[in-house]
Structures are given as structure tokens and as C-alpha cells.
Amino acid sequence: MPSRRHFLQGGISLAALAALSPWLSTGALSAGAPLLQRTIPRSGEMLPVIGLGTSQTFNVRLDDASLAPLQQVIETFFAGGARVIDTAPSYGAAEQVTGELLKRTSNQDRAFLATKLSSTGRARGQAQFEISQEALQRRNIDLVQVHNLQDTSTQLGLLRELKQQGLVRYIGITHYVESAHDELIAVLQREKDIDFVQFNYSVGERGAEQRLLPYCADHGLATLINRPFQRAALLSRVKDRPLPDWAAELQATSWAQLLLKFILAQPAVTVVIPATSNPRYMADNLAAGREPLPDAALLKKIVEAFA
Template identity: 50%
Template sequence: MLTRPIPSTQQPLPVIGLGTWQTFDTASKAAYPTLLQTLDTLHAAGGTVIDSSPMYGRSEEVIGDLTAQSTAREEFFYATKVWTKGRTAGIQQMEASLRKMQRTSLDLIQIHNLMDWQTHLATLRDWQAAGQVKYIGITHYTDSMHAELERVLSTERIDFVQFNYSILDRHAEQRLLPAAAARGVATLINRPFTEGSLLSRVKNKPLPAWAAELGISSWPQFLLKFILSHPAVTCVIPGTRDPQHLADNLQAGEGELPDEATREKMAAFVRSL
């Protein structure tokens, strides 16, 4: 799989990861074998990033249970978030995330949807200095908050910013992606399929013949390769519980990426459907 460097350290990060909103939130141990296969699929393809949050129900706990069974446990990149108000509540929540994910430290903690971000950012700096977390960041999922994300990353030293971006939702190209590149901030892309609406739009529609020239054999690969072709994108984190869907997604992280002219051709084709 292709990798891109995290600007603050130059650590290479595989370009396709795994989101766990809804997909890993289960109380059923009967679901565990399939979910473990999903994580094994991620690892086998060279992916590492597992993104979660306290907002995602039991997903942190499920990730902890499953990775405890995995021989690749120490090879994953564990990312979660803090999603509460107040310093004490934030510390308690992050400590709970460590317990649930069965980690002594985490690779990345982000401030979910910018909730009380000034308070949590100070705490995260302390945790980073103490080695409890390697990277810190901020997130949101709507175009209307891109300006606020940009403002924070332009005034604060952070490692990651996570936000929405897709082939038909290109607002981030205007300022946020260029700002992240200019400030040396890694980007995690959420909602790459716009909550599934893009997949519904292209369902049962044939791929353009020229997609094969880029090694694209499915619509998820088409949509993800478009995102990855933006040079300021570090990693995309589509969510799924299905190992076959993930295997398909992961293929987008291999091979040639579209140039600028092809990117526009791809977007125009999807708009025409």
C-alpha cells in the first residue's frame, strides 16, 4: 500500500485506514469473528489506522478485545478522540479509552468536533509530553466548520486534522487542504462516500472504461482514489464491518493515482450520473 509521511515526524502512514463509527459498535460476541477478519484484512494489505471515538458506542471496547487476539496488535495505529466538556471529564474519558482499547498509550487522540478544544488541547499537550499519546489533532465532519478547523490549525501546533471530503463534496479543497499542507498537518478524511449517498448514486452504473487504466475495478476504489490523488490527503478512513468491502477499499491505496486532469474527469463523470 502507498504511504504518506506524517509531517510532524515523517513517519510513513498507509493511505487507507478503517473507520469504526456504527460498524464496530456491537454488544454481540457473535460479531467478533467477522470483525477480527476485518482487522486481519486491514493488516494483510498493509493498512494500520483504526479510528474510533467514545461517541461510537462500544467500538473502543470492541477494538480492544479484538486487537488483544491479533498477532498484529502492536502494528496498528490506534486513533481515538475526546468528546466531552471540562478538563477533568476529558482526562477521565481519555483514561477510559486507554482501558477500553487495552493500551498503555495511543498513537493519536483528536478533539472530536472541536468540543471544548482549548481545554482538551492543553491536556493533550501534557499527555504528549508524558508519552501517553504520540500525536494530537482536531476533527469535524461538516463543510460549515472547515473555517474553524483552519483557524485552529493556523494558530496552534497540532499533528492531525480530520474532516469530510469526497468527489462531490470538495469544499475542503478551497482552503482547508491547502492550509493543512502549508502548516505541516496530516489529514484524515472522513465521510469519503458521503454517508453512503455516493455509493447509492453509482449503484448499478458501469464504471467508465478508462477507469481500468488506473487499476480501478469498483466504484469504492474510484471514489477513494480521487480523494487520495489530492497531495494534501494523508489517509482516508472509510468505515465498514465487512472484510470483503474493506479488501475492495484497500485496493484504492495501491498503484497509480490520477493526475489533476484525470481528477476533474472523474468528478465530472460522477456528476453526470
């Protein structure tokens, strides 16, 4: 992954970075406008729009040297008012690392934890859920999703049982490629009690604008957006270019913030979940989750900048 220092244009802002010093001060990000929040349609619960993905970045050894920078990420995350952390058993040690860091930082009760089932068969799904409970150090999980539509009907049946038992609060489905969007919609049309859908959407992958985002808006579905930077491919396109003057209209101080604000301009987006292992990048991402968001003219400029 290319170094993001080329894209930060000095970070979120000199004042904000100074306040964070070194990204850990309690409430350090609260000096500016608060994070935007959006509603989970099924319940009315509000969630901050910037979350945290853990794929690859949290798959590290459970030792102090490996955990130290990630602990700073978690502390910056909560200091900035965020809550949603998305992980999965298939992300290696990410669930264990997440659970350990939430314990170390005393944030177990503040986190909105989302994980996944990626098993075939009910028994394996049940065993996987119990392993997730142990790894995350939480009996009750906020959101459990069927990962990449694997054995969808069986796993959704299990999740309904876990929800009735009070062990899961919300259930969902996920995918990460545009070619699966029609299949996501087909499942949503068939299974009417799904609360969340997670999928890819970005300046470089805009297919969700055609059917999936409108469907979610029309049918009261919460959305988690993955791959906002396309694994840094979008940032690579602009690595040698200065931030355009019009970015100031959005109070954006990095290319990453423009990419996140582009996504958040869609009202059907509930939370976007960029992954990072760097506390400075975490702070930069959080700065994107505040007003103002781009109007149609600025959205067009963002698209053109990454074309």
C-alpha cells in the same frame, strides 16, 4: 446503507479475492503493489494511505457472533499492509470492540490507534482518556483528537500534558461538515502544535480543496479524511451503472476505488478512513491505495461520473 455488492464489479480483482480466500491469509494482499505511504510532516513517520473508520460499523455486542465478521475485517486490514484505525468514545462500543479484536489478532503493536476526546472540562477529558486506554487495551495512544472541536482549548491543553507524559504521540482536531472548515483553520492558526486534522472530503463534498487542504500542505499538518463515500450516498448514485472503461487506466475495479483514488490524488491527504464491517469491502478499499492515482483529466472524469 445500500448493498455494496452492486458497486464492486466483481470485487478488487478475481486474482486478489482468490488469494484472500476468504480474505484472511497472512500477506494475501502483498502479492500486488504495496500500499502507498505518506509522511506525518511533524515527525517523518510514514503511514499507509488506507485506514479504517469504526463509526457505526464497530458498535456491536462483544460476543463471538457479532465480532466474527469484524475480526475478518481486521485480519484483512493488516494482511493488506494497513495500520491506521480511527475510533472514538462516542461511537458506542467501537473502542472496546477495536481493543478486543486487536488482542484476538495479536495486532496491538502494529496498529496506529487514533481516538478522540468529546468532553467538556479537563477532569471529564482525563477520565474519558483513561476509559479509552482501558477499552483499547493500550496505555500509549498514537493519536488523540479533540472531537468536533468540543471544548477545544481545554482538551488541547490536556492533550499536551498527556503528550509530555508519553501517553499520547500526536494530537489533533476533527470535524465532519464543510461548514466547520473555517473554524478548523482558525484553531490551527491559533494552536501551532497540532499534528493532525481530520475532516470530510469526497467527490460530493469538495469544499476542503478551497482552503483547508492547501493550509494543511503549507503548514505541515497530517490529515485524516472521513466520509469518503458520504455514508454510501455517492455509491447510491452509480448503483445501476457499469464501471466506465477508463477506470482501467487507474487499475480500479469498483466505484468505491474510484472515490478513494479521487481523494488520494490530493498530496495533502495523509490517510483516508472508510468504515466497513465486511472483509470483502475492506479488501476492495485496500486495493484503492496503490498506484496509479488519477491525473487532472481522470479527476475530471470521476467528478463527472458522480455529478
